[in-house]
């Protein structure tokens with residue numbers, strides 16, 4: 108296997124050197140815009156400083172001294188807080204929340220998908236180094252590089268990757284857990300068996316998938332999730348999932364073996380045969396979750412810990428932040444045209460590097476220089492006052508759009524241990540295949556691989572080698588669970604769903620908190636932007652959250668006059684986050700109002 112992170116800046120390919128040269132030569136003389144790099148004088152955000160008003164509802168923003176959970180699903184948040192109060196640590200609570208969300212937020216919470224858990228140990232830990240649990244799905248042994256046709260529907264069992272969630276949660280629990288495994292799975296079993304109250308967000312989510320005409324052949328999904336009275340789901344209804352309860356009971360009693368072997372595995376493999384999927388009993392037993400070293404970068408004195416490959420999130424964010432560090436962002440307001448322009452240009456360049464180099468580092472070499480300050484300043488030197496056409500960065504490539512749902516939650520315990528967890532089925536409800544008799548959805552994560560090797564085109568397909576399918580390989584992800592510390596103290600726990608927009612949602616929140624010192628509720632509420640190199644388009648989130656008070660109309664006009672192709676979107680991401688104020692010892696959780704999330708602390 109190739110070495111991870113062995114290439115240095117000097118060892119770049121000739122082609123890359125040429126493209127760097129081109130970038131440097133394109134430096135314009137017009138540096139009016141950027142001013143000198145600011146010295147690295149970082150400040151801890153002022154205590155819950157309110158630079159922008161945030162609507163504080165008790166569920167949306169919560170304060171606590173001893174522990175905090177912020178997530179999309181209120182019943183799962185309650186489970187997490189109970190685990191913390193019962194003496195569990197942040198990893199215990201995270202494991203319990205993850206299982207609970209597999210019941211209460213089925214569009215993304217899962218046991219049939221995969222994800223990433225970033226953990227920063229607490230004050231009392233001997234080894235305080237943050238660590239990362241990679242439970243990303245893998246390609247089944249029978250997968251081949253060209254198994255998919257461009258444009259093929261992803262809502263089929265052929266797109267299912269071997270799930271990682273249960274092994275990943277078990278691995279994290281084995282390393283850090285204080286409470287017993289059954290204690291952490293039990294609340295989810297009860298939620299599935301006894302049911303729980305459906306809220307508006309869940310009703311909308313279920314009705315959406317059940318009424319979608321593309322779900323017409325998903326008979327098992329309809330059998331399990333249709334409302335028993337044959338009507339739409341409403342706020343206040345009760346959802347019961349007895350088959351999922353039985354599956355979770357096997358996991359509770361046998362650990363991950365209760366998912367990857369025995370009855371659950373039999374049901375899984377039978378489903379694969381029935382619906383044309385590739386995963387075998389051997390794929391399931393062979394699945395391994397891995398502990399990895401997070402990507403560590405710094406931003407004006409803060410330590411940023413992010414997701415390593417097979418995620419692109421940690422590297423892309425480190426690269427963008429390294430560029431922004433020298434660009435004197437705060438010279439202007441957070442939503443001034445120049446600020447958004449500079450951020451968009453950093454995003455564009457980070458996503459270009461992502462497309463060229465990133466994939467599963469167990470299979471491909473990921474250049475170490477991508478996270479170096481020197482490389483970032485080389486790239487930043489090519490920014491000027493007008494938008495850089497994406498084509499000028501590389502003539503031949505373009506990248507695919509992401510799907511719509513994943514979910515992120517954040518947990519902090521009394522010892523300051525923090526967990527940032529993002530997991531997914533890829534699309535909302537994944538492949539929409541529900542394992543017959545098992546009661547759980549299967550992912551369609553194979554769609555995150557490059558779909559056709561060698562084929563890159565204007566419509567957004569990419570075929571670079573780094574992310575081509577191979578048996579056992581993990582597909583490239585954008586999930587970016589992130590933890591920020593300063594002088595060893597926790598500052599921020601964040602992350603989001605949103606496909607490729609995840610990386611930039613996290614970037615926006617990090618900039619809001621670290622650079623603009625926004626209160627966490629405001630930082631999460633604030634409009635977000637997204638540029639992913641190709642399509643050459645700057646997405647600006649507008650006006651859905653009127654209370655944020657940002658009218659971006661004139662900013663958008665200014666961005667257009669700088670050459671940006673601006674499109675507006677109604678919502679980007681769902682970033683349930685936690686801020687810790689070391690000066691007061693206070694935690695503040697902020698659930699993202701883009702969905703009906705909840706933050707609860709004590």
Ligand code: DON
Nearest residue numbers: 511512513584585604605606
């Ligand atoms: O791993 C990834 O990057 C994607 N499968 C995540 C998909 C996603 O976030 C869709 N959601 N909103």
